[in-house]
Each structure stands twice: as C-alpha cells, then as structure tokens.
Amino acid sequence: MAESSTTPAVSFRGVERHFGPIRAVDGVDLDIAPGEFFAMLGPSGSGKTTCLRLIAGFEQPTAGHIEIFGETVEGMPAYRRPVNTVFQDYALFPHLNILDNVCYGLMVRGLARGDRYRQGREALALVKLAGMETRKPGQLSGGQRQRVALARALVVRPKVLLLDEPLGALDLKLREDMQGELKALQRSLGLSFVFVTHDQGEALSMADRVAVFNEGRIVQVASPQDIYERPATRFVADFVGSSNVIEPSMTKAWIGIEKLASLRPEKIEILPEGAAAGDGVVVPGMVTQVLYHGAVNRVEVTTGQGGRLLASVSASSLVRLAQGASVSVRFSRDALHLMEGA
Incomplete structure (x- = not known):
C-alpha cells in the first residue's frame, strides 16, 4: 500500500495479547501519526512494553489487527518490519568497536564494507560521536553507549523507531540532557518515535502525544498538556504528576x-x-x-x-x-x- 500523510505509521485495532489467563494487552485501539513522537506511559505490567513488542514483531497478537504504514504485519517476522528498537541495556557487542557495532545490521543485510562504514560514520556523526569509531563500548560513558545504540538503530533507516525505556540506566542529570537531544534528533529526522516509559517527566517533556496505560488498556490518549491539566480518570490524575x-x-x-x-x-x-x-x-x-x-x-x-x-x-x-x-x-x-x- 502506498504511504501517505494520512496513513498512520502504526495502527492497532482491537489488539489483544494473552499469556495464559493474563491479558497483558486487552483491546487496544491506537493510531500513531507519521513523524510523531508518541509515548506509552504506565506502571510496570500495564501493557505498554507488550504493545511495543507487538509493533517490533517480538510478540504476535492473540486477537486484533496491526498495520505499519498501511501494511498488515500479523505473522510478519521482526526482521522484515520497517522498524528498529533501542533497548534499555543497549545490547552492544563488547568485543566490537563502535563503528562495527553500528554497522552490524548493515553487514547482516549484505551491504559492502565501504558503503556500510560510510553510512555508519554518518550515523555516528548524527548522534555526535564522530571520531570515536575505534573505541570499544567499555571505554564509553553510559550516555555515549546510549547514543551508539541509537546510531545502530538509525543506520538501517527504519520508518519507525521503537525506544524501550532507553534512558532508564542513566543518572538524573544525563537523563534530562538526553531527553532534549532525543527530541531534537526526532524532529530533525522526521521519523515516528514510539517511546515506552514509566517516567511521567520523560513522557510529558518529549512526546507530542501520550497514551496512558493501565491493566492492559489505554485509559487516555492526549497531548502532554491535556494529560496533565485534564486527566480523564482518577488513575491518570494520580499517576501523572502530583494531583x-x-x-x-x-x-x-x-x-x-x-x-x-x-x-x-x-x-x-x-x-x-x-x-x-x-x-x-x-x-x-x-x-x-x-x-x-x-x-x-x-x-x-x-x-x-x-x-x-x-x-x-x-x-x-x-x-x-x-x-x-x-x-x-x-x-x-x-x-x-x-x-x-x-
């Protein structure tokens, strides 16, 4: 299906994911717009991470329908989907230098060495790590490793970037700095970012819209301002900010x-x-x-x-x-x- 500005980047219709008797996702309807910074916010076990894994292809829905830019993806393996994921633990290869870490996905896809190194250097420059290509992950700070993980995800040019609590391992000051950098990067690239977090400050400061999850369901989707100023339920009022x-x-x-x-x-x-x-x-x-x-x-x-x-x-x-x-x-x-x- 041809992409258009009106085709959602990600669409959920009646999506459920059961693990035995547990309904981790329980009837989620959702549209994420192209170029949108979208946050999924909620406590542990609320279903937000399972929704991210359903988009990535790491989980398959028990019921319902998922599309990415108009293409049905139920049953489609993760490697065929036009998405990539940045995890909280970064999952870098400690024995590879930074450039080879970033280029790993391009190597798996069979891109010639010269081409993948060129694209890898461009991705590192994008996240302000030019000149560090030969260092190993162990020689970098937490914030730098997080940027390497971002570069590795971006170098394969996904249409949707999924971020699973990527700032959770950073200290408070660095986390606040990275919030601004992530938002600026998303704006410059124009990609759809889907960001999972339990930190309300991260969601409110970075997202264009926020979906608040509880017990496998979305209880409110709105702008950060509306979520904060006009909570729809007691749960949202209690969970988001002090109220x-x-x-x-x-x-x-x-x-x-x-x-x-x-x-x-x-x-x-x-x-x-x-x-x-x-x-x-x-x-x-x-x-x-x-x-x-x-x-x-x-x-x-x-x-x-x-x-x-x-x-x-x-x-x-x-x-x-x-x-x-x-x-x-x-x-x-x-x-x-x-x-x-x-």
Missing part, C-alpha cells in the same frame, strides 16, 4: 457539582489566618506538613471537611508556614477539573 483527587461530596460542598475532580498543587494558594479571602473557592484548614523541595515547598493542609490538600508554594514566598498553623486554601473554580467516575 489532589477531590471526592464528589467535597466538590458538591465547594462548587455545587457532585463529581470527582482533580486539582493540581500549583493551582492552590495558601492564605495565612486573617488574610482577606478574595475571589475563588476558599476552604479553611490547618497545615499538617511542610516539605522542602528546593524551589518550592510542598505543603499539606487538612481542611475543615476532613479532606487533605497538597499545595506547591514558592520557597521565596513571604508567607511563613509551620505545622499546626491555621490557614485557608484558595483556588479558582476553573482549576477544579471535573472527571467521570466515582
């Missing part, structure tokens, strides 16, 4: 609507005792905990209705908060995002 999930009885008391709601901590202002209430929803309470988090303090307030709210307060705020202090919390009505479900 106050407000029970329907409390939203009814506050705004007259009996629905489950999400309220992000940064949307809450804390007023000291005696301060003018002003506009918005104002709820009296008592500070029960203050945690220092660098630029912000995380403040826990127990409200008069017995609920508990977490607020993010700038560490430079003039309001001095101590455990046991009587305060009020204030937020705009619009900050309460109403959700379905009990």
Whole structure:
C-alpha cells in the first residue's frame, strides 16, 4: 500500500495479547501519526512494553489487527518490519568497536564494507560521536553507549523507531540532557518515535502525544498538556504528576457539582489566618506538613471537611508556614477539573 500523510505509521485495532489467563494487552485501539513522537506511559505490567513488542514483531497478537504504514504485519517476522528498537541495556557487542557495532545490521543485510562504514560514520556523526569509531563500548560513558545504540538503530533507516525505556540506566542529570537531544534528533529526522516509559517527566517533556496505560488498556490518549491539566480518570490524575483527587461530596460542598475532580498543587494558594479571602473557592484548614523541595515547598493542609490538600508554594514566598498553623486554601473554580467516575 502506498504511504501517505494520512496513513498512520502504526495502527492497532482491537489488539489483544494473552499469556495464559493474563491479558497483558486487552483491546487496544491506537493510531500513531507519521513523524510523531508518541509515548506509552504506565506502571510496570500495564501493557505498554507488550504493545511495543507487538509493533517490533517480538510478540504476535492473540486477537486484533496491526498495520505499519498501511501494511498488515500479523505473522510478519521482526526482521522484515520497517522498524528498529533501542533497548534499555543497549545490547552492544563488547568485543566490537563502535563503528562495527553500528554497522552490524548493515553487514547482516549484505551491504559492502565501504558503503556500510560510510553510512555508519554518518550515523555516528548524527548522534555526535564522530571520531570515536575505534573505541570499544567499555571505554564509553553510559550516555555515549546510549547514543551508539541509537546510531545502530538509525543506520538501517527504519520508518519507525521503537525506544524501550532507553534512558532508564542513566543518572538524573544525563537523563534530562538526553531527553532534549532525543527530541531534537526526532524532529530533525522526521521519523515516528514510539517511546515506552514509566517516567511521567520523560513522557510529558518529549512526546507530542501520550497514551496512558493501565491493566492492559489505554485509559487516555492526549497531548502532554491535556494529560496533565485534564486527566480523564482518577488513575491518570494520580499517576501523572502530583494531583489532589477531590471526592464528589467535597466538590458538591465547594462548587455545587457532585463529581470527582482533580486539582493540581500549583493551582492552590495558601492564605495565612486573617488574610482577606478574595475571589475563588476558599476552604479553611490547618497545615499538617511542610516539605522542602528546593524551589518550592510542598505543603499539606487538612481542611475543615476532613479532606487533605497538597499545595506547591514558592520557597521565596513571604508567607511563613509551620505545622499546626491555621490557614485557608484558595483556588479558582476553573482549576477544579471535573472527571467521570466515582
């Protein structure tokens, strides 16, 4: 089938994958656009990695239909699919130098030595490792090994690049640096990247869209902004970022609507005792905990209705908060995002 801008890079329809009685993937429908950076986010065992393996061809669906750029791939072996995978452990050959590691896939495909080395050097330059061709993996840092794995995956020119928690083995600073580099690389190449992670920060910072998985199903697919600001369910609100999930009885008391709601901590202002209430929803309470988090303090307030709210307060705020202090919390009505479900 001819490719077009309207043909999804990857399409799932009613896809299931069972392992005995366990439904690792349970009726997933999904379209990933060409050139999209798409993240699959969820806790361990939620089905996201199994979906990636179904795209790669390492698993076959128990039921349903999968297409890659309009071509049916059920039963198609992994080596015939126009995809490649970068794994968390990188899976580099320790006895080969960097250039030979990158060129291994081209060698298996029978490309002449001169051609594959030329393409291998181009791939290394793309990931900023030009000049390191003769080094062995053991002579590189974790971040450099990750780039070698990327170059090896890209050199065979896949139409879709699959990334299975590739930053998980890096320390925090390097992981944050690589997030920016991965996103910039994806934009420059225009490839579809499918990125599996349990780290919400990675998904929100890099992806064009995020699919949140739970118990083998997708519970929400949306932009990072919508996932964070407008979670569809209690699970999404709890899993993505820190959120106050407000029970329907409390939203009814506050705004007259009996629905489950999400309220992000940064949307809450804390007023000291005696301060003018002003506009918005104002709820009296008592500070029960203050945690220092660098630029912000995380403040826990127990409200008069017995609920508990977490607020993010700038560490430079003039309001001095101590455990046991009587305060009020204030937020705009619009900050309460109403959700379905009990």
